[in-house]
Amino acid sequence: MKITAIEALRYSPPEPAGAHPAPSRPSWQGRQDVSHPLARYRGRRVDFNSLMPWGDLWVRVRAENGTSGLGATQFAGPVAALVRDHLGPALVGEDCRATDRLADLMFRLTKPYGSAGIASCAVSAIDLALWDLRGRIAGEPVYRLLGGAPRRVPCYATTNDVDWAMELGFEAFKVTLGYGPEAGSEGLDRNEAFIAECRETIGDEPDLYIDCWMSLDVDYAVRLAERLYPYQPGWLEECLLPEDLDGHVALRRRLPAQTLATGEHWYSPFPFQWAAARRVVDVLQPDIQWCGGLSAVARIAAIADSAGLAVMPHLAGTTAFGQHASAGISTIHRAEYRIGSAPGVPLERVPQAPGAVLPVNGEIGASDAPGFGIEIPEAQLSPY
Numbered sequence: 001m002k003i004t005a006i007e008a009l010r011y012s013p014p015e016p017a018g019a020h021p022a023p024s025r026p027s028w029q030g031r032q033d034v035s036h037p038l039a040r041y042r043g044r045r046v047d048f049n050s051l052m053p054w055g056d057l058w059v060r061v062r063a064e065n066g067t068s069g070l071g072a073t074q075f076a077g078p079v080a081a082l083v084r085d086h087l088g089p090a091l092v093g094e095d096c097r098a099t100d101r102l103a104d105l106m107f108r109l110t111k112p113y114g115s116a117g118i119a120s121c122a123v124s125a126i127d128l129a130l131w132d133l134r135g136r137i138a139g140e141p142v143y144r145l146l147g148g149a150p151r152r153v154p155c156y157a158t159t160n161d162v163d164w165a166m167e168l169g170f171e172a173f174k175v176t177l178g179y180g181p182e183a184g185s186e187g188l189d190r191n192e193a194f195i196a197e198c199r200e201t202i203g204d205e206p207d208l209y210i211d212c213w214m215s216l217d218v219d220y221a222v223r224l225a226e227r228l229y230p231y232q233p234g235w236l237e238e239c240l241l242p243e244d245l246d247g248h249v250a251l252r253r254r255l256p257a258q259t260l261a262t263g264e265h266w267y268s269p270f271p272f273q274w275a276a277a278r279r280v281v282d283v284l285q286p287d288i289q290w291c292g293g294l295s296a297v298a299r300i301a302a303i304a305d306s307a308g309l310a311v312m313p314h315l316a317g318t319t320a321f322g323q324h325a326s327a328g329i330s331t332i333h334r335a336e337y338r339i340g341s342a343p344g345v346p347l348e349r350v351p352q353a354p355g356a357v358l359p360v361n362g363e364i365g366a367s368d369a370p371g372f373g374i375e376i377p378e379a380q381l382s383p384y
């Protein structure tokens with residue numbers, strides 16, 4: 001079944017209708033300091049999204065029998081150019097069901113300009129659209145194509161409003177660190193106070209993970225881990241810049257017992273294989289919309305399993321893509337569900353990613369419709 005066209009699309013969802021219940025307070029987002037890698041130049045409150053002029057990019061792959069599949073990624077502007085001008089035309093005429101072959105072909109096509117970052121996002125969106133198309137042709141949900149069965153995967157909630165996440169039924173939590181090395185010892189004190197408060201709120205038993213979003217250095221990460229030891233962080237996430245490979249080795253050496261997680265800014269299976277071979281992290285966190293799509297996540301999950309490591313893809317509970325990966329890959333034992341909406345507003349009233357099902361009692365499933373189960377009215381899609 002040949003590919004006839006690959007399109008780069010803009011998705012314009014309608015404004016949510018009806019009155020929202022009043023939030024009990026504003027969301028943590030924008031209200032709290034977040035540690036990030038630009039803090040030394042732009043201060044703590046910088047909103048990374050406001051520094052980037054692009055939104056999401058959707059990709060549609062059309063097959064010769066009239067069927068089509070949808071995938072999506074972020075950073076639309078430059079990714080759209082790669083989809084439209086290079087990867088898309090290169091795949092026209094190929095068999096759309098050959099997801100593994102096409103994933104490798106696309107990876108190799110990006111070699112002259114580099115396969116990480118933006119290029120990997122373009123590959124991811126096309127790969128996801130191909131999996132969606134395979135599912136639609138077969139009349140099966142993607143998790144079935146992966147060899148999975150319907151199942152509910154426990155989620156941890158990513159939010160600094162942990163009391164609200166508890167009310168919603170979650171039993172594990174990830175919070176965002178407020179301050180990095182540039183905030184000095186006062187920042188360290190504030191970090192400790194915040195984590196102590198979160199631990200107090202959720203109690204002794206539940207897992208509490210801490211996301212450092214590429215903002216620390218090795219020495220600060222070690223001092224942070226020592227300060228936070230009494231609060232038993234389940235893991236420290238993305239302490240270092242993803243390219244700082246020596247730093248990852250050094251951090252593991254200096255924190256042998258602390259569970260470490262990373263990977264949302266690693267692209268293709270190669271960095272994950274590097275990390276697994278050296279055991280520099282315990283939890284691999286590929287992002288399905290950035291790392292090369294579902295084909296790459298499946299390979300990374302196999303790497304993790306063979307090394308005795310955990311794989312918990314970034315935001316896997318939040319999108320239809322991640323939900324199908326979680327239901328379909330049996331070694332994914334926990335998914336991330338991100339809550340950016342304000343406390344007091346039920347999740348049913350918060351716009352969700354297309355095709356995504358809502359968590360119930362802190363667990364996520366996946367849609368049973370063919371492909372990823374994403375239905376977007378044609379009028380809401382336009383050429384990017």
Ligand SMILES: [Mg+2]
Nearest residue numbers: 211237238264
């Ligand atoms: Mg993270």
